[in-house]
Amino acid sequence: MFDYNAPENCLKGKNILVTGAAAGIGRAAALTYAKYGATVLLHGRKEKTLNPVYDEIVKLGYEEPAICPLDLEFAQPEQYEELAALVEQEFGTLDGLLNNASMLGVRSPIQSYDPSVWMKVMQVNVNATFMMTQAMLPLMQHERPASIIMTSSSVGRKGRAHWGAYAVSKFATEGMMETLSDEISDIVNIRVNTINPGATKTQMRAWAYPGENPNSNPNPEDIMNLYLYLMSDDSIGTTGQKLNAQ
Numbered sequence: 001m002f003d004y005n006a007p008e009n010c011l012k013g014k015n016i017l018v019t020g021a022a023a024g025i026g027r028a029a030a031l032t033y034a035k036y037g038a039t040v041l042l043h044g045r046k047e048k049t050l051n052p053v054y055d056e057i058v059k060l061g062y063e064e065p066a067i068c069p070l071d072l073e074f075a076q077p078e079q080y081e082e083l084a085a086l087v088e089q090e091f092g093t094l095d096g097l098l099n100n101a102s103m104l105g106v107r108s109p110i111q112s113y114d115p116s117v118w119m120k121v122m123q124v125n126v127n128a129t130f131m132m133t134q135a136m137l138p139l140m141q142h143e144r145p146a147s148i149i150m151t152s153s154s155v156g157r158k159g160r161a162h163w164g165a166y167a168v169s170k171f172a173t174e175g176m177m178e179t180l181s182d183e184i185s186d187i188v189n190i191r192v193n194t195i196n197p198g199a200t201k202t203q204m205r206a207w208a209y210p211g212e213n214p215n216s217n218p219n220p221e222d223i224m225n226l227y228l229y230l231m232s233d234d235s236i237g238t239t240g241q242k243l244n245a246q
Helices: 022-035 047-059 076-093 113-142 166-184 203-206 220-231
Strands: 015-019 037-046 066-069 097-101 148-150 192-195 242-244
Touching: 015 022, 015 076, 022 047, 022 097, 022 203, 022 220, 037 047, 047 066, 047 113, 066 076, 066 113, 076 113, 097 220, 113 166, 113 220, 148 166, 148 220, 148 242, 192 220, 220 242
Parallel strands: 015 037, 015 097, 037 066, 097 148, 148 192, 192 242
Antiparallel strands: none
């Protein structure tokens, strides 16, 4: 696991938007960021799936979060702009963005891959990440340092058979990160990196590997050190990097 001993309240005063916060890695990240002092903006497809995470954060006595429902499969650019306007109205600025929401699609050879599923995966994993990042960037251009994290995968760094749209979408995520980091690193105080979480006990992993014993993999909470490090000011100067949580 990534070695980082986070100082208490290292995210205090930061507003951080987490996509796909209802379950898995997104939920763990939201709870971790809240634990260390951040005000977390919880994104998911539907408000009802985010309510349990909201309630847990409040019950634990952390900063009250916000709920930001948006269906990434169907949302249009103007809806991302509306969300950004709402964030600005309620919070003023944004200090962190974790683009975590992703869709697996199907495990299939490219030759027989369903084009409709391919386009859906690209919409959620690539286009939505682009539109969310583009909409939120103006809110992150302030005097304080800010951080953007994009969740990648090992199959987004070395292509593997039958991973189809998911693998290709993660290659695109890596390229988006590198391009954006190179564009803004000398202009604004925003760092941009990707994380490969590795094999983790999530529903997506279970769908991808139905025959695998899920208990052989760490829980999402166990891999949070890198997610926490990249959102904290301790990672200032780290940008354009492809990092591994395990």
